[in-house]
Amino acid sequence: MVQWTDLGDVSSAEVDRMRAVYEPLAGAVRELVDATIRTEVDAETVAAVKAEIDAATARLRAVQCDGPFGVRFTAGGDRMAWGNPVIGIRNPVAPPLTIHQDSDGGVFTDFHLGAAYEGPPGHVHGGVSALVLDHVLGEVAANPESPRFTGTITLRYLRPTRLGRLHAEARITRTDGFKAYATGHLADDEGITVEAEGVFIQPKWARG
Template identity: 55%
Template sequence: MTSRRSSLDASAAHAGGFFLDDTPTEEVDRREAVLESLAGTVRDLVDAAIRTTVEDEEVLRVRDDLAALVARLRASQLPGPAGVRFNADRRSWNWGNAVVGAANGIAPPLRVVHGPDGCHADVRLGAAYEGPPGLVHGGVSAMLLDHIMGETASGRRRTAFTGTLTMRYRRGTPLGPLRLEARVVREEGRKIFVDGSISDAGGVTVEAEGIFIQPAGTPEFPRT
């Protein structure tokens, strides 16, 4: 246990939250699967907490049980955010990300598929992402589009950061299965212009236009 933890926490070099890590890819894959299973259970817990109708006494008992579990996880943890890590095999991992993080129970999570014409992702949003009754919170829509559009702009090579993001909410986005899409429209120097959308079975519910910027001197970081 000690050797695994020290390997995962060690960083040979870092730049702005991007860490070069010496953990072997096989170990990263194994650990990621474990954390994904934990995060999935946390999502189930959040949904259950929102929709439960059990008696107050039972809620308080569950609260106490959860406090004990949290203490067990905090017995060994990173000193701060997880950041983005990558190893010599060009395997990268971003476990704390609020949209795609394998270890993040807040993340839906989004599974972004890169294609020749852009990116897309299919996701199901439940009670934890509700804004207006039965509809996805507008801020959640913006967060998801910001992420998939940023990944599209970065093109799996060099990180691009959001400069501007303009949202157009065409109608309410219902909770349930949704598709996100994004594509690069054009590039001007370090500026990358991206269009994105969210759709349900009835068509587009949200549209977005963004300008993403690759800072001067930004190194290339692998994405997997």
């Protein structure tokens, strides 16, 4: 059973305040992740920096939630998937993607992937392309009133995707009861690199 966390009557202003506190921290840790992969400083400097990071982690852990962040929502309709590894503004693993609705019901996102997402040299790991497309197709197939989880997804890799500025988009092709069929693609600056299609299913516990 998957359970969302109801924060109840928390105002949008309070959500904005929490965002302003924690989002810059995650941004700083994203930069640190990139530097950790690429650094060539000497062993003494690495050891000193590691000690500073251990101390920073301890300060943050002095007060922390028990277990993962979860998905929290407020009575006013704010939905905080802040720990999500694709869109989570508090998760340094997430690029993070910002997903937009287009005028005819589809979704799209423009984003950047750097060193942390590299598979073949200079190129996006094929599994990262799958991670992004699973999320983007899932986002168009579901909504807060009707959660749907991936049933099946197929990815076709046309050519390697270069690291750098990327675009992904998805749309629903049809719905059939508890199922939504979605299609989408990932593109770099030379065009489409990966195509995806998937079936997203509303779990039994979420059916009204």
